[in-house]
Amino acid sequence: MTDFSSLTITSAINGLKNKEFTSQELVQFFIEKIKQNKHLNCFITHTFEQAIDMAKIADKRISAKNHRMLEGIPIGMKDLFCTNGIKTTAGSKILENFIPFYESTVSKNLWDSGAIMLGKTNMDEFAMGSANTTSFFGNVINPLKSFSNQKKDLVPGGSSGGSASAVSSGLCLGATGSDTGGSIRQPASFCGLVGLKPTYGRCSRFGMIAFASSLDQAGPIAQTVEDAALMLQCMTSFDEKDSTSSRNEIPNYLDYKNYRLKGKKIGIPKEYLIEGLNNEIKEVWDNCINWFKSEGAEIVDISLPHTESALPTYYIIAPAEASANLARYDGIRYGFRQKEKDLKDLYQKTRGLGFGKEVKRRLMIGTYVLSAGYYDAYYLKALKVRKLISKDFEEAFKICDLILTPTTPNVAFPIGEKQTDPIEMYLNDVLTVPASLAGLPAISVSSGFNKEKLPIGLQVIGKPFDEISILGAGNAIEKLRGF
Amino acid sequence: MEYYIQGEKNKWEVILGLEVHAQISSKSKLFSVASTNWGGEPNSQVELVDCGMPGALPVINEYCVEQAILTGLSINAKINKMSIFDRKNYFYPDLPQGYQISQFEHPIVGSGYINIDCEGKKKKIGITRLHLEQDAGKSLHDQNEENSYIDLNRSGCALMEIVSEPDMRSPLEAAEYVKKLRNILKYVGSCDGNMEKGNLRADVNVSVKLKGEELGTRCEIKNVNSIKFIQQAIEYEAKRQVKILESGDEIFQETRLFDPNVGETRSMRGKEESHDYRYFPDPDLPPLIVTEEKINELKKTLPELPDQRKNRLMIEFNLSSYDAEVIVNDKDVANFFEKTVEGRDSKIVTSWVTGELFSFLKKTEKNIKASGISPLKLGELIDLIIDGTISNRQAKEVFEDYIKSTESAKIFVEKRGLIQVSDEQEIENLINSVLQENPKMLEQYRNGKDKLFGFFVGQVMKVSKGKANPKVLNELLKKILSN
């Protein structure tokens, strides 16, 4: 069998168009690869049969020169997106056997663009996690290893860990993710990939299982900026089924190729130089500043004064919304039910047994901060601080075009670490959460390595609906990073 | 008359406030496209939102928003240009999302009022607010010993909750308030007002106090679905509270249910053990913005309301306040009246509508629509009275048969030989024979017993089988007797 390991989405599209190989060959190759890499635990559900059927159709369309944007391209679908007739679990026991009879808009858009689903990728339960260690279906393993310790398994990041690990290990050409506080960008960074969280409202949330509705955004995880742009193009749409879907015109994201850093103002927020920021990451950040300078960009020191408050704010708002979003999992209409004679027992045991520890912890926090007597002190307070955080960005974007920061304070860490103290785990998201709270588009691009040869991602945050600029800056990083 | 409860020791005032839930007569639900048709197979009118499927999202029905605004305008209320949907969180099997989408702090309609007529006295009842919310599904408890059955057809139907000030002081006032409100809703067309189907139901807040004292602790009687029951429930509940207070105990603020079978209210404890709804803004729904323009546009479409119509009828047709009130109390009756009175004498039409027609409707327990009586049907009969073909009395006698028949008034009357005799010679002959047959009476009359005039009229009518034209008869009789 031909080795397609080095393909990207872009090169695969060309190969298919030029009849170098067929979609069926491509799909067959990835199916084999997935089978060989089961230990990574990237997928919760395989959809090989459907993939082969879809590939046949794709091949026909390609021969008929009737191909669509992602015709015949095999991808992974995060198991947070409801897929018609295919088990969708959100990584939870409580949805262990749930088979939707409807299709999420994002996945539908991708199928309508010709993409092929290899399977549903593993994830932190209900997207709550930063290491992909909270899935009911087991931990996902990062294919990358520390140079000095090849035996120790590392986390792929989370919550879109299955997607990131699958793309990184070449089990699919790209994958969907969802990002509430960093769930696309952080795993992309840990796995040496490109991950893009669009502006809130850009991708429809219909059919995407909700974690925190005011923050959740779907986005692509891919090997290159170009692949990410292609996927993004196919994922976005105005959707009348989502009341928070934007009517803003969708540009041609490939126009990022015309983007030039020359003359652009790049903001460097001093507050992101946090205590605990890994030195090697700091170095890569500094390097990138110099690359951008060399391209003619102007570096501007900016201040986002409420950065420090972003994480606590997030850990009030997201659990609060989740406490309501996850109330529907009650064992009555679908999903896991612990059979009991008394209704209250049924509720409590179903949810007690059906949810994992981290989910329960956040549901407790969320319920607490909304409960009588605490609402003003926590939830309302958090909404006000969110406003301040958002204003910080508005102010900053008056004097700069883009903001460049590290994606994470650390590189991928061994599975099992940071498990004892939830807050330690939460700190993984400290640099990604502010843009989420402000609803801004942000991309993570692999920009260097530490001594252990583990990838380091940098984050570029843009103005609302300016995905093209962050793709452009990401593209510049790809060209300048020297690998 | 002042209403009070006479306890063993004191006279107690009753303080009443109502929360009326009115289902908006929309074709589809508030946040889903599912049909609102009544009486469908269980769970056959259910979209994803209505059964809380993972990834389901609410999208608001514009028609429902417009109906809420129109209703707001018709109760003299302020329309809020920005309102917010909140989640009201609690677990119940017929609440599939685990929360109800409602409006808490920022309802679409602010304070207003309506006027009621109670035993001839006008009273203004304040309305605190009107907000939009989702209805719950239906739990059936009687089908099975061990289980309850859940039907979600009603889940998600649009409700307006209309909250009154605690301005009512007697069961009758409460009843008049509901009647008036229902009438307004029917005029506006925002709700069909059908209490039997549960399309209009009330929660009644009852408290009692001694004159001059502060408001007492209230109990809420949930979901009372007829005006009669509202009155019964209030009376029972007020007496119960008086008994408790006079025995020196305190009222425990709680939710109660009215059982119409025994005419009592009973506590609903158990369901309501934890009363913390944790309202917070629904992140799936942006604020609802209504423009001044939209409000003005809707204002123009506002139909004539009961109070306005009453005034107009009084002026245009010279109706008494009482007659106008009973006619406008039912929009269909008022429409019927106006169609019937067109081109006819309003006095006779009014007397027929409020007299024969109303007693017929009462007797057959039908409303005007269900009765199938058309304005033409009644109008033709009235025409025959006006042109002297039949007498008013004859018409009354045959009214029921005529209504049930399919014949036109003219044919009906002809077929039954009911044509009034107006021929002077014929009537004179009848008079003469009656006088000949009653010589004693005639003598008494001539001796000054004037009252016997009526007796002779009656006798002539009797021998004419009611066909004699009363006007002609009166004149002739007078003439003959004075000879």
Add this chain to the structure above:
Amino acid sequence: MSIDNSTVKKVALLARIEIQKNDEAALIDELNNIIGWVDELKKVNTEDIEPMLSVFNETMNMRKDNPQSNYTNELILKNSPENNAGFFVVPKVVE
């Protein structure tokens, strides 16, 4: 602000989550740590700041009142743990 045993019980009841006896102590610690940590926000001056309800600042889409029937009763019930005669079935609700 500290979360004690009874608060956890109350919150767990509101959230309808059964907490295993063995997990209770650890959970109380964790929750206290998290709440203690987010308590940092109290230091932020939010005077005269409007709460941010949404980052979405476009007007809400509204739909026309056209009823549709996209899912049959069978589909709606398909994933249910227990159903009968077209209904979802739950243990008796006592009113």
